[in-house]
Amino acid sequence: MLEWIALLIVITILTSAVAVLTIRNMVGAVAAVSVVGLGVSVLFVLMHAPDVAMTEAAVGAGLSGVVLALGLRKLGLWRLEDDKGTSHPLVPTSRREDNTDA
Secondary structure (H helix, E strand, O other), X not given: OHHHHHHHHHHHHHHHHHHHHHOOOHHHHHHHHHHHHHHHHHHHHHOOOHHHHHHHHHHHHHHHHHHHHHHHHHHOXXXXXXXXXXXXXXXXXXXXXXXXXX
């Protein structure tokens, strides 16, 4: 039974890793990277290494996801766009886009 759970987790990790490379949305890619870190953390728990699992969860899923998200925001790539290319209504626009008079 434990082997099947580990196999399912490995498939999830591999699928998320491929998704990181193929997703065009940067926010989705950051989320997929976090899923990979959480999957590796669960594998460490299954291998009876809770200290390594906690470290991987904190660094692999938590800290690196936050750092990547802040980097996207700093570069201006933190946009949720719909199929038409317009920004999502919940994402704040920059001052230049709001000022249509100039």
